[in-house]
Each structure stands twice: as structure tokens, then as C-alpha cells.
Amino acid sequence: MDEKELDRLLRARMSHAQIIEKLPGANKAKIAAYVKEHPELKRK
Structure with missing residues (x-):
């Protein structure tokens, strides 16, 4: 999964x-983990 693209x-x-449709290798768990590391990306 490409983190820059994510x-x-x-x-x-x-x-x-x-x-998940666009990025090969992306899944909910990986996206959630990435957002946890980067709280500024959380939806408001």
C-alpha cells in the first residue's frame, strides 16, 4: 500500500x-492505523 497516495x-x-477500491493493498485496518498516526486527517 502506497502511504503517499493514501x-x-x-x-x-x-x-x-x-x-479501498482505488488503492491495491488498502483495507480498513491499514487506513485506520494510518489515520491514528496522523490525527490531522481525521474527519470532523
Whole structure:
């Protein structure tokens, strides 16, 4: 899973489901772990 691409998609406010479709190797657990490390990406 490409973390740079994941970061870009999260900043573009894409839903996790859309990101999982676009990014090979992405899943809910990996995205959640990444967001936990980068709290500024959390949705408000």
C-alpha cells in the first residue's frame, strides 16, 4: 500500500470505501492505523 497516495486521498476527503477500491493493498485496518498516526486527517 502506497502511504503517499493514501495520504493524498484522505486529504481529498475520500471515504475509506473509495480509497479501498482505488488503492491495491488498502483495507480498513491499514487506513485506520494510518489515520491514528496522523490525527490531522481525521474527519470532523
